[in-house]
Amino acid sequence: xxxxxxxxxxxxxxxxxxxxxxxxxxxxxxxxxxxxxxxxxxxxxxxxxxxxxxxxxxxxxxxxxxxxxxxxxxxxxxxxxxxxxxxxxxxxxxxxxxxxxxxxxxxxxxxxxxxxxxxxxxxxxxxxxxxxxxxxxxxxxxxxxxxxxxxxxxxxxxxxxxxxxxxxxxxxxxxxxxxxxxxxxxxxxxxxxxxxxxxxxxxxxxxxxxxxxxxxxxxxxxxxxxxxxxxxxxxxxxxxxxxxxxxxxxxxxxxxxxxxxxxxxxxxxxxxxxxxxxxxxxxxxxxxxxxxxxxxxxxxxxxxxxxxxxxxxxxxxxxxxxx
Amino acid sequence: xxxxxxxxxxxxxxxxxxxxxxxxxxxxxxxxxxxxxxxxxxxxxxxxxxxxxxxxxxxxxxxxxxxxxxxxxxxxxxxxxxxxxxxxxxxxxxxxxxxxxxxxxxxxxxxxxxxxxxxxxxxxxxxxxxxxxxxxxxxxxxxxxxxxxxxxxxxxxxxxxxxxxxxxxxxxxxxxxxxxxxxxxxxxxxxxxxxxxxxxxxxxxxxx
Numbered sequence: 001x002x003x004x005x006x007x008x009x010x011x012x013x014x015x016x017x018x019x020x021x022x023x024x025x026x027x028x029x030x031x032x033x034x035x036x037x038x039x040x041x042x043x044x045x046x047x048x049x050x051x052x053x054x055x056x057x058x059x060x061x062x063x064x065x066x067x068x069x070x071x072x073x074x075x076x077x078x079x080x081x082x083x084x085x086x087x088x089x090x091x092x093x094x095x096x097x098x099x100x101x102x103x104x105x106x107x108x109x110x111x112x113x114x115x116x117x118x119x120x121x122x123x124x125x126x127x128x129x130x131x132x133x134x135x136x137x138x139x140x141x142x143x144x145x146x147x148x149x150x151x152x153x154x155x156x157x158x159x160x161x162x163x164x165x166x167x168x169x170x171x172x173x174x175x176x177x178x179x180x181x182x183x184x185x186x187x188x189x190x191x192x193x194x195x196x197x198x199x200x201x202x203x204x205x206x207x208x209x210x211x212x213x214x215x216x217x218x219x220x221x222x223x224x225x226x227x228x229x230x231x232x233x234x235x236x237x238x239x240x241x242x243x244x245x246x247x248x249x250x251x252x253x254x255x256x257x258x259x260x261x262x263x264x265x266x267x268x269x270x271x272x273x274x275x276x277x278x279x280x281x282x283x284x285x286x287x288x289x290x291x292x293x294x295x296x297x298x299x300x301x302x303x304x305x306x307x308x309x310x311x312x313x314x315x316x317x318x319x320x321x322x323x
Numbered sequence: 324x325x326x327x328x329x330x331x332x333x334x335x336x337x338x339x340x341x342x343x344x345x346x347x348x349x350x351x352x353x354x355x356x357x358x359x360x361x362x363x364x365x366x367x368x369x370x371x372x373x374x375x376x377x378x379x380x381x382x383x384x385x386x387x388x389x390x391x392x393x394x395x396x397x398x399x400x401x402x403x404x405x406x407x408x409x410x411x412x413x414x415x416x417x418x419x420x421x422x423x424x425x426x427x428x429x430x431x432x433x434x435x436x437x438x439x440x441x442x443x444x445x446x447x448x449x450x451x452x453x454x455x456x457x458x459x460x461x462x463x464x465x466x467x468x469x470x471x472x473x474x475x476x477x478x479x480x481x482x483x484x485x486x487x488x489x490x491x492x493x494x495x496x497x498x499x500x501x502x503x504x505x506x507x508x509x510x511x512x513x514x515x516x517x518x519x520x521x522x523x524x525x526x527x528x529x530x531x
Contacts, residue, residue, distance in 0.1 A: 266371075292517055
């Protein structure tokens with residue numbers, strides 16, 4: 001009896017100590033055409049949803065009601081209701097949508113169409129294509145400035161970051177970066193765009209005023225061949241102090257001090273680290289690990305991996321509910 | 324005639340399949356898999372623990388080398404293999420844990436990386452054989468075509484050769500099918516090695 005009371009007390013403290021809010025993380029599993037729904041508090045998969053073919057890019061509406069998912073081989077974007085977890089709509093996307101970004105006002109999606117060298121601009125409410133912007137060969141990474149005025153697309157083969165004015169849908173600047181640029185992330189103050197280069201093995205920091213590369217970040221890990229360091233996903237904390245870069249088959253996430261541009265830590269998470277997402281309270285960052293078929297929760301305060309959770313086959317992207 | 328061209332188009336489709344994959348992801352023209360060819364792994368991909376002493380290279384400890392052989396075997400479920408590692412760690416005196424575990428990681432890496440490289444060269448050989456079979460099929464198909472064109476050809480002979488061609492095409496296609504599984508094997512070994520190393524890290528973390 002006494003022992004049971006004790007156990008209950010421990011259980012209660014356990015609950016008290018845990019984070020108060022329960023966010024949901026949504027993970028696209030490229031190989032088995034599913035989306036895993038993971039409770040970020042219990043760190044357990046609560047549901048697996050069947051979606052379209054080859055799901056990759058994933059994002060969520062600002063009110064947290066709808067998930068947008070690139071079903072690359074179905075040439076469409078699926079809209080999933082977060083309450084029912086059912087596909088309620090599809091948006092026109094152009095062929096082979098891989099990655100996209102939602103405008104800060106939540107009304108527009110900018111989609112990279114890998115196969116036909118276009119960025120498609122989609123009006124979410126009207127479900128129509130507003131513009132198709134020709135860019136370099138194999139468009140991939142997409143980023144938008146916090147004020148919504150500038151959108152950046154990277155082209156994998158042309159090795160450029162294309163800066164696009166979102167009011168005119170015209171390219172204003174082309175910035176050469178390293179080989180196979182994959183991802184764009186703006187700093188929260190909008191002053192810089194960070195662009196990762198998978199084959200080049202670097203992250204270029206571009207000044208959003210001058211549109212010039214002001215810094216190139218490189219990575220070095222003992223016991224690893226340089227070619228296995230392939231930077232892909234990039235996320236910067238809301239206070240702008242730290243950047244996290246997923247390093248692909250190096251199986252690590254690099255933690256970078258944004259003031260000094262120095263790598264302060266390499267966190268071993270899982271195999272082929274692809275994309276990253278913060279929880280809204282910024283206490284945790286989650287990585288998708290494609291080959292080990294799991295996601296890893298990293299504590300942002302200590303930069304220690306807390307737990308890995310097995311999801312579907314070849315997890316690609318991740319997004320966390322805002323509320 | 325319609326049947327004949329069906330057989331021929333099957334052959335063409337089957338022959339195209341592996342080479343398209345090869346072009347999509349790799350520069351090695353003989354590499355048939357959609358997965359990128361990574362001939363060797365590096366230790367840093369699986370190990371973040373303390374530097375491994377050079378001594379751990381020569382696996383002189385019979386208990387460790389026996390354990391390497393055991394856990395590397397894919398017929399043993401991963402959970403069971405991880406348990407074997409933990410049991411072994413638990414059986415060691417405290418001062419031997421770190422050196423023996425270092426030896427174990429190095430041993431598993433060397434063993435499984437070698438096994439993986441062996442599989443990769445096997446895949447290349449398989450793909451090469453497949454190209455030769457494709458060439459033979461092409462010749463067989465055009466020979467049957469030529470035979471059919473002859474006004475005095477023996478219908479039984481045509482029938483027999485067509486059947487042979489169909490059979491050879493079936494074997495070829497089945498080999499194409501198995502290739503998709505075979506191409507997964509290097510990744511399966513890599514996954515297992517990572518999971519085993521993780522079990523080793525956990526035994527070291529537990530003792531800290």
